[in-house]
Amino acid sequence: MRRQWLWPALAGVAAVAFGLGVAELVAGLLAPRASPLLVVGSLMIDLAPPWAKDAAIALFGTADKIALLVGIGLVLVALAAFAGWLHARRPLLARLLIVAGGIFGIVAAMTREGSSLLDAIPATVALVAAVLALSALQKRTPAESPRDGDLSRRRFLGWAGGATAIGAVAALGGIALQAGARAVTAVRDTFVLPRAATTAPPVPAGAELAVDGISPLVTPNAEFYRIDTALQVPNLDPTQWSLRIHGLVENEVVLTWDELIALPLEESYTTLMCVSNEVGGGLIGNALWLGYPLRELLTRAKPAGSADMVLSRSSDGFTASSPIEALTDDRNAILAVGMNGEPLPLEHGFPVRMVVPGLYGYVSATKWVTELEVTRFDARTAYWTDRGWSERGPIKISSRIDVPRGGSFDAGDVVVAGVAWHQHTGIAKVEVSVDEGPWREAELAAAINVDTWVQWRYVWDADPGQHVLRVRATSVDGEVQTGEEQGVVPDGATGYDAVGIDIR
Numbered sequence: 001m002r003r004q005w006l007w008p009a010l011a012g013v014a015a016v017a018f019g020l021g022v023a024e025l026v027a028g029l030l031a032p033r034a035s036p037l038l039v040v041g042s043l044m045i046d047l048a049p050p051w052a053k054d055a056a057i058a059l060f061g062t063a064d065k066i067a068l069l070v071g072i073g074l075v076l077v078a079l080a081a082f083a084g085w086l087h088a089r090r091p092l093l094a095r096l097l098i099v100a101g102g103i104f105g106i107v108a109a110m111t112r113e114g115s116s117l118l119d120a121i122p123a124t125v126a127l128v129a130a131v132l133a134l135s136a137l138q139k140r141t142p143a144e145s146p147r148d149g150d151l152s153r154r155r156f157l158g159w160a161g162g163a164t165a166i167g168a169v170a171a172l173g174g175i176a177l178q179a180g181a182r183a184v185t186a187v188r189d190t191f192v193l194p195r196a197a198t199t200a201p202p203v204p205a206g207a208e209l210a211v212d213g214i215s216p217l218v219t220p221n222a223e224f225y226r227i228d229t230a231l232q233v234p235n236l237d238p239t240q241w242s243l244r245i246h247g248l249v250e251n252e253v254v255l256t257w258d259e260l261i262a263l264p265l266e267e268s269y270t271t272l273m274c275v276s277n278e279v280g281g282g283l284i285g286n287a288l289w290l291g292y293p294l295r296e297l298l299t300r301a302k303p304a305g306s307a308d309m310v311l312s313r314s315s316d317g318f319t320a321s322s323p324i325e326a327l328t329d330d331r332n333a334i335l336a337v338g339m340n341g342e343p344l345p346l347e348h349g350f351p352v353r354m355v356v357p358g359l360y361g362y363v364s365a366t367k368w369v370t371e372l373e374v375t376r377f378d379a380r381t382a383y384w385t386d387r388g389w390s391e392r393g394p395i396k397i398s399s400r401i402d403v404p405r406g407g408s409f410d411a412g413d414v415v416v417a418g419v420a421w422h423q424h425t426g427i428a429k430v431e432v433s434v435d436e437g438p439w440r441e442a443e444l445a446a447a448i449n450v451d452t453w454v455q456w457r458y459v460w461d462a463d464p465g466q467h468v469l470r471v472r473a474t475s476v477d478g479e480v481q482t483g484e485e486q487g488v489v490p491d492g493a494t495g496y497d498a499v500g501i502d503i504r
């Protein structure tokens with residue numbers, strides 16, 4: 001009877017060990033920077049008041065981080081034991097306690113710099129696995145009767161020990177998988193971008209309109225959309241990286257990282273966009289890239305006159321087919337190493353990616369790029385073209401209403417604003433129409449260059465009632481955005497972005 005608290009408490013500890021172990025493995029596979037233990041540790045470091053940090057360093061010196069993790073571990077064991085004890089009495093409360101712990105882990109993961117939705121998965125897995133394991137183990141806590149006690153005790157210890165062992169093995173696997181990603185993160189964090197030999201012309205005054213809720217002219221890296229097929233972000237050590245240019249060329253070229261960053265690098269603003277962006281969607285972003293012109297590298301390789309395509313390949317086997325003229329004409333098609341003043345974030349292609357103004361990402365923006373094969377469209381196909389997407393992907397002229405995105409407003413002046421783009425051509429005009437009425441010209445902000453989106457705004461004198469706003473853009477070469485609706489497959493969506501507004 002004395003031990004009535006012991007078995008449930010052990011069940012709690014084993015269940016939490018199982019859950020966290022499995023979560024480490026999931027983190028290793030899907031989200032190497034979202035190990036629940038480590039993100040909680042990082043959150044504690046962020047939240048700790050300065051005196052606590054000083055005290056920890058005074059007490060533990062350089063072992064302060066180990067001390068923190070050991071401390072978190074002890075608190076976890078205590079909480080897990082308590083949850084187990086509670087589960088034997090008030091199962092619902094115990095589950096709530098574990099769920100609260102899991103949510104704390106999710107918040108910790110999501111508040112890390114550059115986190116994505118994937119980073120919420122490990123802590124979610126931990127909480128679900130721990131709740132299920134705890135219910136299962138609780139049912140097997142030993143009977144107290146002297147006759148069956150011994151056997152059921154041994155059986156319980158087998159189950160609890162088994163769960164803990166599975167957790168431990170999973171955790172070890174997960175930690176091994178995470179190590180590679182952490183090593184590359186460390187390399188990236190200490191890498192200082194070389195200075196640009198050619199800086200981008202300053203952003204013109206008036207390019208950024210002061211409208212609440214409009215897309216920022218330059219998209220912060222943490223908010224930049226991410227699209228790729230990489231379940232695990234490739235971990236490329238820059239010192240091991242090289243780019244091979246081969247195929248229909250006179251000279252095969254191999255470029256190493258040291259050679260690349262020693263070249264005169266150029267800065268340029270380019271707006272990148274995904275072909276899967278629906279009209280009005282968010283798969284578009286503008287950044288200041290730092291890189292070296294692909295044109296120069298291809299000149300070194302001397303492509304054959306018969307070549308009409310460059311198939312770029314990433315370390316994880318993704319391929320994109322770019323028309324060779326887009327990489328050899330005078331546009332800023334680059335091999336990029338920097339994004340908004342930082343080394344490329346891991347998810348955006350560290351250490352090296354391509355950026356080509358005017359082409360959708362799937363035919364040009366290869367991240368973690370390691371190979372360029374100079375070839376022909378009739379000889380090679382690329383990852384997405386094999387899956388039904390168009391062989392060529394020039395970006396279509398388009399525009400988006402950022403504000404208002406619905407809702408209700410008072411009658412009178414309502415500021416409508418957004419962005420418009422036709423990379424490598426440029427936008428000449430943006431117009432707004434209310435309830436399919438006449439198109440009225442909006443105010444167009446200065447453009448950074450023809451490869452970037454441009455902001456616009458329109459002051460609408462709104463009458464009470466339900467209204468629908470539409471926007472359309474006209475490019476510098478006179479092309480007017482079509483209202484004909486087409487889905488994203490096979491070569492990008494068309495149609496007008498439309499927003500319903502209620503005016504009081």
Ligand SMILES: Nc1nc2c(c(=O)[nH]1)N[C@H]1C(S)=C(S)[C@@H](COP(=O)(O)O)O[C@H]1N2
Nearest residue numbers: 225226227228229274314318361362365367
């Ligand atoms: N290696 C690799 N590069 C890739 C992709 C990919 O799946 N793998 N996706 C492409 C697509 S479809 C787009 S839209 C852009 C997105 O780049 P971003 O994630 O930096 O915004 O990357 C391109 N480069």
Ligand SMILES: [Mo]
Nearest residue numbers: 274275361362
């Ligand atoms: Mo894309």
